[in-house]
Amino acid sequence: AGSAGLIPSPELQEWRTACIALEKSKHEQVNCSIFGRKKKQYKDKYLAKHNAVFDQLDLVTYEEVVKLPSFMRKTLVLLGAHGVGRRHIKNTLIAKHTDKYAYPIPHTTRPPRSDEENGRNYYFVSHDEMMADIAANEYLEYGTHEEAMYGTKLETIRKIHHEGKVAILDVEPQALKVLRTSEFAPYVVFIAAPLLQNLADYDGSLERLAKESDLLRQAYGHFFDLTIVNNDIEETIAALERAIERVHTTAQWVPVSWVY
Template sequence: MVLFEKIEKGIRSNILKMEVADLNGKKIQDKVYNGMDKQSPIEFNGVNETELLYLNSLMDSPLLNPVVRVEDTVKEPPPSPSPVSSDNKDLLREVQIRCNRAYSRDARELADIINSVHFVSLLNTHDQIAQAHNKSDKHCNTPKLFPENMTGDTFRMVGVRKKPGEPLGLTVEVNENNNLVIARILEGGMIEKQGLLHVGDIIYEVNGVPVSSPEELQTEISKKKDHVTLKVGNALPSETHANIVDGTGQNGLTKKLTCYMRALFEYDPQEDTLLPCKEIGLPFERGDILQIVDQRDPNWWQAKKVGGDGTTGLIPSVELEERRKAFVAPEADFVHKISICGARISKKKKKINYQSKSSCDFDKAELLLYEEVTRMPPFKRKTLVLIGTQGVGRRTLKNRLINSDPEKFGAVIPYTTRPPKVLEENGQSYWFTDRETMEEDIKNAQFLEYGEYNGHLYGTHLNSIREVIKQGKMCVLDCSPMSLKILHNSSEFLPYVIFIAAPGMEQLKNLYDVGRSNTNLRHSSRNLAKT
């Protein structure tokens, strides 16, 4: 026993003298094995062969390996588990709903468990510990280089080359966070061509000067003539999502809609108080053809004139212009202010059934702002429509035109419900029909126009127009302006419309005097013939 005790002390002292950086039991065990198997890689000073035999038997002992593993486990504890979720209320509520809907025994048992007070308290305690664990991981000792809402690539410097007197082609607005945000980029402008800025980007500085309003931005940009440097921040996620949803974003879901419109009113951007910037407005006259390149903004469209210089500008949309035309100033609203003898005016709305015969009254109230057109190659017209006021000479011009070339022009034969006269044939001057049939065709919108005279109906049937077209002739019509809507919106008849303006007052007076003198001359000639 004395010998083995001495041997054990010597082995312990030699093991402590080993140059081991990390005191790990498994590593020490491997080194001892290697030292006994090889030619003295580890020097055991003062150890004889008997001591080595004892050490070998100690290393082979089945009790040593578990002790070494326990020691290593105590010295190197496993990493603490990280929580999967710190807010399990929604998950627990969803499980409760599903368990309540199920009819199985296991589901009811699970519902009783998760609804118990102890389980709910356990889950709340878990969430509190998980939230504290996540906060401890986030708040480290390293100093913050950027604010919490700022990333490493938040700012970028954008250089824009501009031409003197030419706008950049963008509009800005101040959002709810008091940031100057790009609201719109004009098609064909310098900003759109360079592609360095996008809708939703935030402008912080211009040439090193902070800006926070559109006026400050315009002032700083006007100071430089050829080059402008902008400090721009990326769009916030909430603003980017809003732009995508409403279609105003550069990569929005709503695509650009390109179409052509004929303007039916005049527009001067210098007199428009609603335009965000006067310089980017596009003036136009009545009858100009506009190419609409972007309709994503519900109030302002981006357009350019066909045949113009190609400059893109803003024009009011149909919705905005209708609201502007229908707006009544409070000081001019006499309908809702006036009451009779102190009586209160009823706010009840009277219901009126729509009647097709009153469609002309509704057409008078319609606002004609833009008319969509399309570019087409030259094609043959099928109908020639002469419109104008009564007595302007439409029928005379129609008869002269048909008599000049009967093979090229033709006229329709009207329908009537009056009985034929003596020597009248059906289809020569009129098509004779009964009143019930004609009224049924009128209800089915088979007549271009119709009227009643001396208790009989007269009208122009659409089949009569089709018969003239089938003969290879151009059908000449002298209908009223109210009937033009049926032909104008039809791709079957393809009308060519000519408006015959009434002469001036002096010409009307001369015509009246000439007609009056001719009437007197005829009366005098008749009197001479009688005598």
């Protein structure tokens, strides 16, 4: 049977998230694109269409959870503010444990370069093909950069699972709406911004990182299985490795929808 508890539902949290974003947008230009680290601003089609914030709001305010015996999570989801170090953590884990972790190869509409092979760093597809797959909800995230589209297709994540590996994703938090199912069984880790004390912040970037980190924690904190403050990148990676090993050998709380 196991124990059960209650946590706020995704619908309620999406409303809170939308309110936070709207409030923030009153004061500054908000760039939520999955390619937001680029210099130019691009519309985030994933947020605007594929995962609209208000598309499933209802009166459900709590979600039941149940305690299960230990089991292997299929997906490691790294959340955090842009620039907090998620990409480095992801690449380090994959390099150290090639037999355990993998990152889904993205699809793109840009033409391949002379030294590129389809399926190695990218899957190259036509614009029409990608748009058709987007319409069929086959992409987890996608966006546009320099007139080419890029995206992560759900089947590439499933392929990693079929190989017996854990898929590592450094995605936007809105992707949890798709990932939080028994099929993807995610372990969600929030990489929090480093503490500002004793750190020189000459250009204000650390303060920006801390503010974005706080906003993410407020909006999505109830989804986090683990939070690590990234004061030292190597210590963060070591702590994450220990936590993953521990979670695979202890009982876990999961949404009841994963079971029934």
